[in-house]
Amino acid sequence: MTTDGTPGPLYPDFRSEAQRRSDGRIAAAQSHALTNSNADSRRADAMIRRLQAVREQLQSGPGDPPGLIDVIWPDQPGQLPILVARGQLLLRDPAGPPPGAEHDDTRTDGDQGRDPTPYDQAVSLLKELGYEPRKVHDEPPGPLPFRTFLTRGKGGAELVQNRDQVRKATGADVDLNYVCVTGHTVKDEDTPELTAVDPAFPPAGIGTEPIFRPITVAVIDTGINREDRTDGWLATIDETTLNEDPLDVLPADGILDVSAGHGTFVCGVLQQVAPQCTIVVYRKADTDGMATVKDIGNAIIQAADDGADIISLSMATPGVADEAPAALLAAVQTVQDQHPDVLIVASAGNNGSEVPMYPAAIPAVIGVAALNADLAPADWSSFGDWVTCSAVGVGIASTFVPGVEDEANGTTQNFGPNAWAIWSGTSFSAPQIAGTVARLCQLSPNPITPVDALQLQLLPGAPNEAGYGAKLLLLPGS
Numbered sequence: 001m002t003t004d005g006t007p008g009p010l011y012p013d014f015r016s017e018a019q020r021r022s023d024g025r026i027a028a029a030q031s032h033a034l035t036n037s038n039a040d041s042r043r044a045d046a047m048i049r050r051l052q053a054v055r056e057q058l059q060s061g062p063g064d065p066p067g068l069i070d071v072i073w074p075d076q077p078g079q080l081p082i083l084v085a086r087g088q089l090l091l092r093d094p095a096g097p098p099p100g101a102e103h104d105d106t107r108t109d110g111d112q113g114r115d116p117t118p119y120d121q122a123v124s125l126l127k128e129l130g131y132e133p134r135k136v137h138d139e140p141p142g143p144l145p146f147r148t149f150l151t152r153g154k155g156g157a158e159l160v161q162n163r164d165q166v167r168k169a170t171g172a173d174v175d176l177n178y179v180c181v182t183g184h185t186v187k188d189e190d191t192p193e194l195t196a197v198d199p200a201f202p203p204a205g206i207g208t209e210p211i212f213r214p215i216t217v218a219v220i221d222t223g224i225n226r227e228d229r230t231d232g233w234l235a236t237i238d239e240t241t242l243n244e245d246p247l248d249v250l251p252a253d254g255i256l257d258v259s260a261g262h263g264t265f266v267c268g269v270l271q272q273v274a275p276q277c278t279i280v281v282y283r284k285a286d287t288d289g290m291a292t293v294k295d296i297g298n299a300i301i302q303a304a305d306d307g308a309d310i311i312s313l314s315m316a317t318p319g320v321a322d323e324a325p326a327a328l329l330a331a332v333q334t335v336q337d338q339h340p341d342v343l344i345v346a347s348a349g350n351n352g353s354e355v356p357m358y359p360a361a362i363p364a365v366i367g368v369a370a371l372n373a374d375l376a377p378a379d380w381s382s383f384g385d386w387v388t389c390s391a392v393g394v395g396i397a398s399t400f401v402p403g404v405e406d407e408a409n410g411t412t413q414n415f416g417p418n419a420w421a422i423w424s425g426t427s428f429s430a431p432q433i434a435g436t437v438a439r440l441c442q443l444s445p446n447p448i449t450p451v452d453a454l455q456l457q458l459l460p461g462a463p464n465e466a467g468y469g470a471k472l473l474l475l476p477g478s
Contacts, residue, residue, distance in 0.1 A: 009392075009473045009474060009475060009476040010273075010436070010472075010473065010474045011203070011206065011272060011273055011474055011475050011476070012203065012204065012205060012206075013476040014197065014199040014203060014204070015195075015197055015397065019195070019196060019197060020478060022195075022196075023195050023395055023397065023422045023478040024395060024478045026193045026195070026395065026422045026478065027394045027395025027422060027424055027477065027478035028395075030190045030191075030193070030394070030395070030422070030423070030424040031372075031378060031379065031380060031394055031424055033190045034190045034350055034352075034378075034379075034380035034424065034425070035352065035379045035380045037190075037380070038350075038351060038352035038353070038379075038380055044081060045081070048069075048071055048081065048083070051069070051250075051258075051288055051290075052068070052069060052070075052071075054250055054251060055067070055068050055069065055250070056068060057251075058250070058251060067085055067086070067179075067286075067290070067292065068085070068086035068087075069083050069084065069085065069086060069179055069290065070083070070084050070085075070086045070087075070155050070156040070159070071083060071084075071156055072084060072156035072157060072159075072160060072320065073156075073157075078353065078355070079318075079355070080318045080351055080353070080355055082156070082178065082317065082318055082319070082320060083178070083179035083181065083290070083317065084156050084159060084176045084177060084178055084179055085176075085177040085178075085179060085292050087150050087151045087152055087153075087154060087159070088148055088149070088150060088159075088176070088177040088292075089126065089131060089148075089149045089151075089159060089162065089163055089166075089174055089175070089176065089177070090146040090147070090148060090149075090174065090175050090176070090177050090293075090294055090326065090327055091119065091122055091123070091126065091146065091147050091149055091166075091172060091173070091174045092119075092145055092146050092172070092173035092174070092326060092330065093119055093145045093146070093147060094117070094118075094119060094145070094173075095119075095145070118170045118171045118172040119172055121169070121170040121172065122166050122170040122172035122174055125165070125166050125169055125170060126149050126162075126166060126174075129151070129162050129165070129166075130151045130152075130154075131149040131150060131151045131162075132149065132150055132151075133147050133148070133149055133150075134147070134148040134149070134150055142294075142295075142297075142298030142301070142302070143298060143301040143302065143305070143334070144294060144297045144298050144301065144327060144330060144331060144334075145330070146294055146297075146326075146327055146330070148177065148294065156176075159176055160176065160320055163175060163176060173326055174326075175325060175326035175327065176320065176325070177292045177293060177294050177327070178292070178293045178317045178319065178325045178327075178358075179290050179291065179292055179293075179317060180285070180290070180291050180292075180293060180296055180315035180316055180317040180358075181289050181290055181315060181316070181317065182221070182222065182259050182262050182285060182289030182290075182314055182315050182425075182427055183258075183259065183289055183350060183425060183427070190350075190423070190424055190425060191405060191406075191407065192261065192265065192400055192405070192421035192422065192423040193413070193421060193422050193423075194400075194413055194414075194415060194419065194420075194421055194422075195397055195420050195421060195422045197397060197420050198231065198418065198420070199233075199420075200231075200232070201231060201232035201233045201235075201271070201275065202232075202271075202275035202276070203272055203275065206272075206273075206275060207275035207276050209276075209443055210443075211276055211442045211443070212442065212443065212444060212445050212447075213441055213442055213444070213447060214277075214278060214442070215274070215277045215278065215309045215310065215438040215439075215441050215442050215450075216277065216278040216279075216280060216307055216308050216309050216310070217270055217274070217277050217278070217279050217280070217308065217309070217310045217311075217312055217434055217435065217438050218279075218280050218281075218282060218299075218303035218304075218306070218308035218310070218311045218312065219263060219266055219267055219270070219279060219280070219281045219282065219312050219431070220282045220284050220285075220291075220296060220299045220300065220303065220311065220312070220313050220315070221262055221263030221266055221281065221282075221283070221284070221285055221313075221314055221315070222245050222259055222260070222261070222262045222263040222264075222283060222285045222286070222287060222289060223243045223244055223245035223246075223263050223264075223281060223283030223285075224237055224239050224243060224244065224245055224263050224264050224267055224281045224283075225239070225244060225245040225246075225247055225260075225261065225264050225401045225402075226239060226264065226399075227401070227402055227417075228402055228416075228417035228418075229399075229417060229418055230417065230418060231418045233268060233271060233399050233418075234264065234267055234268065234271065234399055236278075236279070237267055237279045237280075237281060238280070238281075239281075242283065243281045243282060243283040244283070245260060245261065245262075245263055245264060245283065245287065245401065246287060247260040247261065247287060247401055247403055248260065248287070248403065249286075249287055250286065250287050250288050254404060255403075255404055255405065255406050255412075256287075256401070256403040256404065256405045256406075256415075257286075257287035257288060258287070258288055258289065259285065259286075259287055259288055259289025259290075260287045260401060260403065261400050261401035261403075261415075261421075262285070262289055262314070262427065263281060263283065263285070264399055264400060264401050265398045265399060265400055265421065265423055265427075265428065266312065266314050266398075266427065266428065266431045267279055267281065267399065267431075268398035268399030268400075268420075269396060269398045269428050269431040269432060269435065269475070270312070270431045270434065270435040270438075271399075271435075272398065272435070272475060273431075273432055273435035273436050273438075273439060273474060273475065274435035274436070274438040274439040274442070276439075276442060277435065277438040277439070277442065280303070280306065280308065282299045282302070282303060284296055284299045285315060289315070291315055293317065293325040293327040293328050293358075294327045296313070296315065296327075296328065296331070296359070297327040297328055297330060297331030298331070300313075300328075300331040300332065300334075300335060300344065300359075301331050301334050301335060304334075304335045304338065304339040304342045305338075305339075308342060309341070309342060309343070309438070309441065309450050310342070310343045310344075310345065310434050310437060310438055310450050311335075311342065311343070311344045311345065311434075312345050312346075312430060312431050312434035312435075313344070313345070313346040313347065313359060313430070314346075314347045314425075314426070314427035314428070314430050314431065315346075315347070315427075316346065316347055316348065316349040316357035316358060316359070316360055316382070316426075317357065317358055318349075318351075318355050318356065318357055318358070319356070319358055322355065322356050324356075324358050324359075324361065324362055325358055328358050328359045328362060329362060331359075332344060332359060332362050332364050332365060333364075336364055341449040341450065341451060342450070343366065343434075343437060343449075343450035343451050343454060344359070344364065344365045344366065345365070345366045345368060345430050345431075345433050345434040345437075346359045346360040346365050346366065346367055346368065346430060347360060347367075347368055347425070347426035347427045347429060347430040348360045348367045348368055348369040348370070348381060348382040348383065348384075348387050348390075348426045348429075348430075349381075349382035349426055350370070350380050350381065350382065350425050350426055350427075351380075351382045352379060352380045352381065352382065353382060353383075354382075354383060354384040354467065355382065355384075356384060356386050357382050360382075360386065360387070361384070361386035363386075366388045366389065366433060366454065367386055367387045367388050367469075368387070368388070368389055368390060368391060368426060368429045368430040368432075368433050369381045369382060369383050369387045369389075369390035369393075369426060369429065369467070369468045369469070370390060370391070370392070370393025370394065370424075370425065370426045370429045371390050371391060371392050371393060371394070371429070371468070371471060371473075371477075372392065372394045372477070373392055373394060373395065373476060373477040373478060375392075375463070375471050375473060377390070377465065377467070377468050378393055378394055378424075381393065381426055381468075382426065383467035383468055384467055385466075385467065387467060387468055387469045388459075388469045388470070389433060389458075389459060389462070389468075389469040389470040389471070389472055390429060390465075390468040390469055390470070390471050390472065391429040391430075391432045391433055391471075391472045391473075391474050391475070392429065392432075392473065392474065392475055392476065392477035393424060393425055393426050393427075393428055393429035393477070394424045394477050394478065395422050395424055395477045395478025396422070396423055396424065396428040396475055396477055396478075397420055397421070397422055397475075397478070398420065398421065398423065398428065399419070399420060399421075400415055400419040400420060400421035401415060401419065402415055402416055402417060402419060403415055422478060432472075432474040432475055433454075433458075433472070433474075436458060436472075436474055437450050437453045437454050437458060438450070440453040440457050440458060441453050444457075458470075458472070459472075
């Protein structure tokens, strides 16, 4: 039972009291690190610059270079630094190609005797401003009708100026290719920490009930890596060359990258609350926990087209002037139009402010904030009237990956086979909501959509708090 007298967590804690106390000390340190990161912008700035430097160094090396990032630095108090793909603007073609089709790179104003459209005018103006369309063979096709235009030598602020100029002159839908992240503005000192637990799969008392309907949850994240696991956890999740988390590439130095294992951890959270659901993983974020909104938008549509009932996203970005990224808006609208029963759940972010974070703040998306174990709001959680609900995000225990991790104090920590870790963030609140909705759908003898399961079964009766929505105690946290 919580300190305010409300019932205990919906799902049991498999840890001993001694282990909970030990994990609680880890969770307190993680919360402290996240809260300090929000209070001292220099930490985030330093981390961003370090990540930029690593990517720029690797850009000239062998293999596929990681995407370069630029930063739109805040010019007013309360704003957040915004990451964008370097030198990229996205232009929406209202006609749009059929899924998987190639764009016409030679299209010009007045083709086929017609008057120039806003799209044609935008293409011409972008070229005048020094942008060229990315060739089809350089960019995997996807269902989003956005073309990428590239330029050199322009920082984030100038990209915004060019975007606004093209919008004003042509009325075309052009936007930045924002970069979503899995943690704080970037993940700072909130690192996963080893915990000495070895729970059975499926968890005791969960996963043995009769299932009336199969449910698929799509996880769009850093991928999955269940290498050497022999404990049953994650075994039912397909791992392929397309969705495997490589763990150590930025740089390849024998140390886990800053967001390595993030997707694996999210999958473990899902299996704790819905062990009988089907989990399909889409690797769109790199091991720094970064993904462009174009890649995420394509994955959202692809997951729905592939048959996902629920889509779980543990990534977020703010927008310039709090505006939602066009690519994410288009993706969510496409799913609403073509797959209205699909539920999209997204983490609210770890910025400790009311600044809207996307995709969580898109009205059709279920934004999830983070709570402490006693249901008090986590100091570092993003919040606002755009948040639908919240769940415990402090000291969540879940599956992790093998490897060596650098610690904030200069030491290292080794994760072996069947590793479990403690981690904190809204990243781990969101999959609790996605998984619990999946389980409600599976256990209902009368067919119910994920949207109705959330609105009619999960949220009613929960205590509410302004900025955090319905407060749900699902996994216990630490």
